Amino acid sequence: MPFETFALPLVWWVNQLPLLRVNGFQLEWTTGWMDTYQVQIVPFVANAFSIFFFHQYFQSIPRELDEAAIVEGAGWFTIYRRIVMPLSGPAVATVAILTFLPAWNSYLWPLMVVQSEELRPVMVGISYFFQLNVG
Structure with a gap:
């Protein structure tokens, strides 16, 4: 679906x-978040590709690591913080780059x-620079 179809409802939201x-x-x-950094970043952080990419990457982490941590007495949050997140550095970097590049080149949303x-x-x-009258 093109961005232009839901741009105005997103502005209202x-x-x-x-x-x-x-x-x-x-x-x-x-x-209202108008004229803030949040309005340029937050609406586009979670997109379908990022969710799919993280899901596939987290599925590739061996279950044996989780099971070994449970045997050692670690809880789910500790497993996530000390095992899963350090291993997912490449996935986080990839998603950050692939999310940042379209945001850097966006024109319509920041203009609105x-x-x-x-x-x-x-x-x-x-x-705006090209609209200046120098002379």
Whole structure:
């Protein structure tokens, strides 16, 4: 499904989400993620390919490692933290790279949700640069 079909509902959805902002020395809850880094990152973190890739990679880790850790008295969280996650470094790096590259080159989504110059990604910044009248 093309991104353009669900872009406007996604904008409405992220504008309804609560956000904890730092205002001086106070924390305050506001509504809407517009013009933040979160709105550019969070909606695209979990995609179908990443979930499939992690599922396949975690299935390739031998069950004997889990069973040996259980015999040693480790719980599920300890197994995950001390065995599975250190072994899944290549999968995490692959998914991070394959998720970062489309986000770096995205144009439509940041154009819709980011207004301030310091939060604009490269592609939107380049288009604003070419619109400047120098002369």
